[in-house]
Amino acid sequence: MTGTVVAVDGPAGSGKSSVSRAAARRLGFDYQDTGAAYRAFAWFCLQSGVDVKNQAEIAEAVPGFSYTIGTDPDGYFVQVGGTDVTDDIRTPPVTSIVSSIARVPEVREHLIRLFRGIIAESGRPGIITEGRDITTVVAPDADVRILLTAQPEVRAARRAAEVDGANHVDIAAQLSARDAKDSKVVDFLNAAEGVTTLDSTDLDFDQTVDAMVELVRATIKIAG
Numbered sequence: 001m002t003g004t005v006v007a008v009d010g011p012a013g014s015g016k017s018s019v020s021r022a023a024a025r026r027l028g029f030d031y032q033d034t035g036a037a038y039r040a041f042a043w044f045c046l047q048s049g050v051d052v053k054n055q056a057e058i059a060e061a062v063p064g065f066s067y068t069i070g071t072d073p074d075g076y077f078v079q080v081g082g083t084d085v086t087d088d089i090r091t092p093p094v095t096s097i098v099s100s101i102a103r104v105p106e107v108r109e110h111l112i113r114l115f116r117g118i119i120a121e122s123g124r125p126g127i128i129t130e131g132r133d134i135t136t137v138v139a140p141d142a143d144v145r146i147l148l149t150a151q152p153e154v155r156a157a158r159r160a161a162e163v164d165g166a167n168h169v170d171i172a173a174q175l176s177a178r179d180a181k182d183s184k185v186v187d188f189l190n191a192a193e194g195v196t197t198l199d200s201t202d203l204d205f206d207q208t209v210d211a212m213v214e215l216v217r218a219t220i221k222i223a224g
């Protein structure tokens, strides 16, 4: 039986992966990073010589995509056909094409089925799944639905702090370009009905994790 399902959406760099993973660890839940699947498929297309400007070619590559993700927050990994791609999917060549790949309907249909299967098969008391369309498309009936956001300049500053010598202006432009492209496919900038907005602009990392954990615990208490 599926436990508590938590859906988290938000723009690039809003803290979806890091905060969701830390909250899952605290709650003893599984954690599913759906952006990793789109990135892994983009990596697979590059490796397979698919013309990433050709939607038909991208769609034809879908059946050959074999994907595994670790949902233990302490055992995160991403594999494509047995190859570990956990780090490779975060590199600029993948990040620069992932939005074009993610807008192909056959890709979305395939991955959404896969995400729902992973949620259904979770053996833990709950699972936090994060991405762009989790609260609205993948798991609209989730027990807890959160839009995690932060002001664009704050998101860019946090991302820039991850990389030595990063150019803050370039990073802000990249985040905003990706959000503009992605938000043509799904709306993750506005909270859908019933979705709670968690704005971390003025919160530090631990305060944001505390707020997410509290939202989940409050729901479990009401339900139980």
Ligand SMILES: Nc1ncnc2c1ncn2[C@@H]1O[C@H](COP(=O)(O)OP(=O)(O)OP(=O)(O)O)[C@@H](O)[C@H]1O
Binding pocket: 010, 011, 012, 013, 014, 015, 016, 017, 018, 019, 035, 158, 159, 162, 200, 203, 204, 205, 206, 208
């Ligand atoms: N409230 C916060 N205070 C300070 N830093 C934070 C906070 N939330 C997240 N961060 C940091 O911001 C950076 C971006 O977070 P993260 O990678 O989790 O975002 P994301 O939404 O998953 O991004 P993307 O969509 O690009 O994958 C990380 O370095 C993370 O530690």
Ligand SMILES: Nc1ccn([C@@H]2O[C@H](COP(=O)(O)O)[C@@H](O)[C@H]2O)c(=O)n1
Binding pocket: 012, 034, 035, 036, 038, 039, 098, 099, 100, 102, 130, 131, 132, 133, 134, 178, 182
């Ligand atoms: N539910 C989702 C999740 C992700 N995407 C696309 O994947 C890209 C990478 O996501 P990250 O969270 O790892 O940054 C993102 O830019 C989207 O193009 C998606 O469409 N739906």
